[in-house]
Amino acid sequence: MSREEKKNEIFRAASQVFFSKGFEKTKIEDIAKQAGIGKGTVYEYFESKLQLFEETIAFYHQNVINSLCEALARWENIGDKIKAYAQFMTEIISNHIHLFELMADSRVMAREMGAVILESNIRMGDVLLEAVTEAISKGELRPDLEPRLITSTILGTVTQYCSLKIMFSEPETQKIDYDRLVDAVMRGVGAEAISNQTS
Amino acid sequence: MSREEKKNEIFRAASQVFFSKGFEKTKIEDIAKQAGIGKGTVYEYFESKLQLFEETIAFYHQNVINSLCEALARWENIGDKIKAYAQFMTEIISNHIHLFELMADSRVMAREMGAVILESNIRMGDVLLEAVTEAISKGELRPDLEPRLITSTILGTVTQYCSLKIMFSEPETQKIDYDRLVDAVMRGVGAEAISNQTS
DNA sequence: AGGAACTGACTGACCGGTCGGTTTTGATTC
DNA sequence: GAATCAAAACCGACCGGTCAGTCAGTTCCT
Incomplete structure (x- = not known):
């Protein structure tokens, strides 16, 4: 060897x-x-x-x-690429599932401070889920999407976007245009889209 | 005391x-x-x-x-709540910015394995960003959104959804419906929405 | 006075890194 | 193909530094 x-x-x-x-x-x-x-x-x-x-x-x-x-290279259009990415992520997460499992066990969570942040995320997800469920029943959000998916969209997008913005932007462009962000998020999950839906 | x-x-x-x-x-x-x-x-x-x-x-x-x-309670409709959530996240991330800064320094990164996963995320973000940029120029995605925002949406949604699904679903419902996921993501960032846009 | 709160020197377990000694390898010679 | 040998690879007992947790003694409060 x-x-x-x-x-x-x-x-x-x-x-x-x-x-x-x-x-x-x-x-x-x-x-x-x-x-x-x-x-x-x-x-x-x-x-x-x-x-x-x-x-x-x-x-x-x-x-x-x-x-x-x-x-990603195996596919031509972006939809397929997203799908491939999703499958890839699932694979990775599954492979590291023990890390996530450890996080749930607070004795072991002690090992990683990073886990604390993720745990926060999960708990916040619960809080958001409540708001989302309520918004669906009020007709503000599309009722045909699983609430958890909507929550993921909001939480994931926002967290990612804010993190990246803060970490990698030049200070002068670092200001986050929240209205634009909300607008983009809402387009995917908002009720306004319902009337335009075929599915 | x-x-x-x-x-x-x-x-x-x-x-x-x-x-x-x-x-x-x-x-x-x-x-x-x-x-x-x-x-x-x-x-x-x-x-x-x-x-x-x-x-x-x-x-x-x-x-x-x-x-x-x-x-969240301070606001009535979901759009405002999302905005409040985004601002809140920014606050938190800023407060813990040193953690993120540490991650970038691989000597210190050693402290946290969780950082490795986030670092992976960031690198994957770069890969995705390329695909997104290409897709925009091919007209598959809306050209009026910042590529980084689209990337965050995809990456965030997918990661969150897959993680939560794997971590918290019952085994029988754990199977991820990728087409549905992609569909939901694409609605917010896809070109098909362009024709329906007023902005 | 007496008990509650506080203290920091000390102990013992732990582990990264070292080093002297052993084994393996493979080139060379007969 | 067997004998020789030097260098490379391998090894684990050991050393030294670190730190969680202890405890005997001190201070504070009632």
């Missing part, structure tokens, strides 16, 4: 362990055991735990992005 | 430190110092670091949820 192959072997073991336990709780020894080698050997290939982690994540991301590109 | 007030004082210090460093890197001593008390005193109020963390998170979530409820 070449040096490169061996490294990939370690990457595979490392991503498995890192993803199931998180960085801090992962012992180099765990990774070594998973890869079927001794602890010291890991240090023949990587200088430190942090370096191993960083390279492992890069390895993982590269794989994911490559697969996504392939999946 | 009553016992309850003192606890809240510790909660405030704890959430500050936990959020800025993550669970593992937070030392009880840091929290004690932040709260202006001795390390041992913390253990008069909480049995363990984990228990302190869990209660702190509960305290934090309760505050967030309460504020969100208030913000």
Whole structure:
């Protein structure tokens, strides 16, 4: 086995362990055991735990992005691409379902602060769901869409948009045009569209 | 200061430190110092670091949820509520901007595996953005919406919906109807809506 | 006075990284 | 194809630093 192959072997073991336990709780020894080698050997290939982690994540991301590109390239029109993306996400989420499961268990949630944010998201989703359900019964939103889907649309769009805007915009363009955002969201889920629907 | 007030004082210090460093890197001593008390005193109020963390998170979530409820209740129709929600999210994200900033720095990213998932999301967003831009130029998507907004809509909706579906559905209803999902997403961002637009 | 609240030096478990020693490999010679 | 050997790969016991949790002693309050 070449040096490169061996490294990939370690990457595979490392991503498995890192993803199931998180960085801090992962012992180099765990990774070594998973890869079927001794602890010291890991240090023949990587200088430190942090370096191993960083390279492992890069390895993982590269794989994911490559697969996504392939999946999207397989289709011509955007509808099919969205569908492919949705299926891809489902695959990924399912593969990392244990991470989500861990989050639900607050003892383990302690491992990841990121989980706290997601947990917030879920709870907020519940709050929104209530508002959505009420709005449907008042005829403000399309009654033919599952309330949870509408909620996801709102929550997902808003969260994503605000996050990206804040993280990546130049300060001068960072101001969020909320009316425009709401308008865009409402088009998909709002009642005004009902009259134009064929389905 | 009553016992309850003192606890809240510790909660405030704890959430500050936990959020800025993550669970593992937070030392009880840091929290004690932040709260202006001795390390041992913390253990008069909480049995363990984990228990302190869990209660702190509960305290934090309760505050967030309460504020969100208030913000939503202030408005009557769903459009205003969505807008209020978007503003609320911006506020939260801004308050935790340092967490996002940390993520970008891969040395620190090591702290949180959750960050890895978000980083994936961002990278996938770039991939999607390309497809979206192309689709706009081909007339498949509405040209009057910012490409990034369309991307957020797709990415956010899909991610949220798939996650929630997988996490919270009964197995028998867990199957995702992708066509329906795509259909709902496309309604908001698709070209077919252009002809029906007044704006 | 006496108990409640507070304190920080200390202890023991834990784990990243090291290092001296062992095994494997593969090139070279006979 | 067997013998030799040096270098590369491998290994895990060990070291040293870190920190959650303890506890004996101090301060504060009633």
